[in-house]
Structures are given as structure tokens and as C-alpha cells.
Amino acid sequence: MLPVIALVGRPNVGKSTLFNVLTRSRDALVADLPGVTRDRHYGVCRLDAARPLMVIDTGGLSGSEDGLDGLSARQVRLAIEESQVVVFVVDARDGLLPQDRTIISELRRSGKPLIVGVNKTDGLDLDTVMAEFSAFGVAATVPLAAAHGRGSDLLLADVFPL
Ligand code: GDP
Ligand code: MG
Numbered sequence: 001m002l003p004v005i006a007l008v009g010r011p012n013v014g015k016s017t018l019f020n021v022l023t024r025s026r027d028a029l030v031a032d033l034p035g036v037t038r039d040r041h042y043g044v045c046r047l048d049a050a051r052p053l054m055v056i057d058t059g060g061l062s063g064s065e066d067g068l069d070g071l072s073a074r075q076v077r078l079a080i081e082e083s084q085v086v087v088f089v090v091d092a093r094d095g096l097l098p099q100d101r102t103i104i105s106e107l108r109r110s111g112k113p114l115i116v117g118v119n120k121t122d123g124l125d126l127d128t129v130m131a132e133f134s135a136f137g138v139a140a141t142v143p144l145a146a147a148h149g150r151g152s153d154l155l156l157a158d159v160f161p162l
Contacts, residue, residue: 002044002052002053002054003051003053003054003084003085003159004053004054004055004056004082004083004084004085005045005053005054005055005056005083005084005085005086005087005159006055006056006058006076006079006080006082006083006085006086006087007019007055007056007057007058007087007089007117008058008061008076008079008080008086008087008088008089008103008107009060009061009088009089009090009091009100009103010060010061010062010063010090010091010097010099010100010103011059011060011062012060012091013060013089013090013091013094013119013120014089014091014119014120014144014146014147015057015058015060015089016041016057017119017146017147018087018089018117018119018144018146018152019041019043019055019057020146021146021149021152022043022045022047022053022055022152022155023043023044023045023055024046024047025043040056040057040058040075040078040079041056041057041058042054042055042056042057043055043057045156047152047153047156048156048160051160053156053159056079056082056083058075058076058079059075059076061073061076061103061106062099063097063098063099063100063101063102063103064099064102080107080110080112081110083112084112084113085112085113085114085115085159086107086110086112086113086114086115087114087115087116087117087155088100088103088104088107088114088115088116088117088138089117089119089144090116090117090118090119090133091119091120092118092119092120092121092124092129092133092143093120093124095132096132096133096135096136100136104116104136104138113140114138114140115138115140115141115142115155115158115159116133116136116138116140116141116142117142117144117151117155118130118133118141118142118143118144119144119145119146119151120144120145120146120147121143121144121145121150121151122145122147122148122150126143129143130143140158142154142155142158
């Protein structure tokens with residue numbers, strides 16, 4: 001059984017793009033496991049050949065008051081339950097939004113180790129961006145530019161050792 005990480009966050013922050021980088025696929029719909037719903041997408045990350053990982057891509061969380069209990073978030077909650085580490089993907093261009101605070105407090109409730117992946121940092125001042133998201137107080141906060149294939153090494157360094 002491979003260790004599992006779940007990619008969680010608002011819509012459009014780049015979760016599927018990151019999934020594709022990690023699993024090196026062009027289609028985030030690939031590798032669905034039999035018996036699971038289509039709303040969670042599974043792939044194997046072999047970027048660290050010695051330590052393959054199962055990655056789950058999820059649909060977006062709105063960060064509304066429904067939190068993780070809303071019907072639309074059920075799949076995300078299941079993905080979190082299945083995972084050993086949760087990667088909370090945020091959008092550096094949007095900055096830290098109130099919805100992100102709602103989501104992260106829900107994620108903390110899961111008790112799972114948390115990594116914040118600050119995506120879309122391409123072209124931005126890294127120090128400024130990372131200072132903003134340090135407000136979450138999560139030690140493992142890494143800059144990403146998934147669309148450019150950047151940051152997966154930093155992310156994996158925080159995933160291991162599990
Ligand atoms: P999801 O809804 O969280 O799965 O987000 P997607 O992976 O579908 O990406 C949403 C949009 O953000 C797409 O247009 C991507 O091309 C874009 N995007 C993803 N990663 C990056 C990035 O690192 N930099 C920039 N500038 N855009 C990105
Ligand atoms: Mg997606």
C-alpha cells in the first residue's frame with residue numbers, strides 16, 4: 001500500500017495541474033481506481049523513484065460556511081480520510097483569502113499532517129508571497145509553479161519521511 005497524499009483547495013488554484021506534474025500525466029482523470037467515485041482522481045507519483053506515492057486530485061472546496069460537511073465537499077472529506085498527508089493548494093495571485101482560512105481550519109480538524117502548496121508563484125516576488133501565506137502558521141509551506149513544473153521537489157521533501 002503506497003502512502004497517499006490528497007490535493008485540496010479552492011477551485012482553479014492549480015490542483016489538477018499539480019496532480020499532472022506529480023503523476024506526469026496529461027489527464028487528471030487517469031488512473032481512477034475501480035470502485036471509487038469519479039470525483040476523486042488517483043495517480044501514482046514516481047518523481048522520487050525509491051518512494052512512490054499515491055496522489056488524489058479533488059474537486060474544489062468553496063470555503064463557504066458548509067466547510068467540509070457540505071454535500072459538495074463529501075468527496076474531499078473522503079480523500080482526506082484516505083490520505084496520510086494533506087496538501088492545501090492556494091493561489092499566490094489571489095493572495096490569502098477568507099475562504100482559505102475557512103478551509104485550513106477545517107483541514108486542521110482532520111488531524112492529518114498539512115503542507116501548504118503556494119501555487120502560481122511564477123513571476124511574483126517569492127519573499128512577499130511566502131510571507132503572506134506564513135500567516136497560516138504551517139511550517140511546511142512551499143512555493144510552487146505547477147504550470148511550469150516547479151516546486152514538486154520541495155513538496156516531496158516535506159512529504160517524506162512519512
Ligand atoms: P484546479 O481547479 O485547482 O484543479 O486548477 P487547474 O489545475 O485546473 O488550474 C486552473 C488554472 O490555473 C489553469 O488555467 C492553469 O493553467 C492555471 N495554473 C495552474 N498552475 C499554474 C501556475 O503555476 N502558474 C500560473 N500562472 N497558472 C497556473
Ligand atoms: Mg481540478
